[in-house]
Amino acid sequence: MIDWWVDGLLGLMMLWLAWQALSAADLLRAVAMFVTFGLLVAIAWIRLGAPDVAIAEAAIGAGLTGALLLITIRRMEDQRRSGSQEKRRAKAD
């Protein structure tokens, strides 16, 4: 019975986090939701009896993908900043 509750809660939380990650207007928040989602997916894999997949999901799905998304956000901001500078320079010319 308790298993059923844990699995049900896990499933509902995963759906909720997935929706949060997709619908968040703030990209940083979306990435945080995505990483949390990845960790819950890892737990779900353990519940399904696949610890190999769980380790891979935690390391790659949550860890490295999260890092990749974070640096992408930073680079996008850098690019936007340098882009607006260029525009200003073009106007000054």
Next chain:
Amino acid sequence: MPRLIERFLPALTGTGAIALGALIAAALLRTPENDGVMARAALEALPDSGVGNPVTAVLLNFRAFDTLLEVAVLLLTLVAVWALDLRLPRTEALPASPVFSSLLRVSGPLLVVIAGYLLWVGASEPGGAFQAGAVLAGGCLLLRLAGRWNPGARFVRWAASTGLLVFLLSAVAMPALTGGLLQYPPALAGMWILLIETAATVSIAAILTALFVAREPEEPRP
């Protein structure tokens, strides 16, 4: 006409997505129940595979060809990203802070040990090259972000391709030894698998780190 299409595009896309979902669900419901024939066959052959973890046995022995192609795909991804030549700004080091450097001191060596443990334990328990490589890549990223490590082009290229090279070499060597492609001699199977997995770990870590950096490392000036 294009405006009309534009107007109904969201509805069309939604209907298409729902139809595809229903189709997949219907296909899934019609698949025969898993009778476990393959799982039983794999477990029966486990003693000959050279490892005790059935997942590793399938990945590196019974279906080693699939894993060989996976390692090749990873390398191709890196080549494609380098070929795009994104001209991204250099991944500059994070500003030095006592918190970050003490985190690095503790977790850097720890991550290397964990990666080695996952690689070694993959023979008998959950773990293996992909997991170990990902953890090692995490350590490499920390070092890069701290500005402590900036390996040159030659090192990165060799590290990224060594996994596929070792895998290909053993694929070519096996027909001479046992007469089958990627069919290890049972007595030495464990050793071959460990050798391939070690090389694959290095390559996976190098490729994941290089994907994060995204810029091709520059050639050293002569």
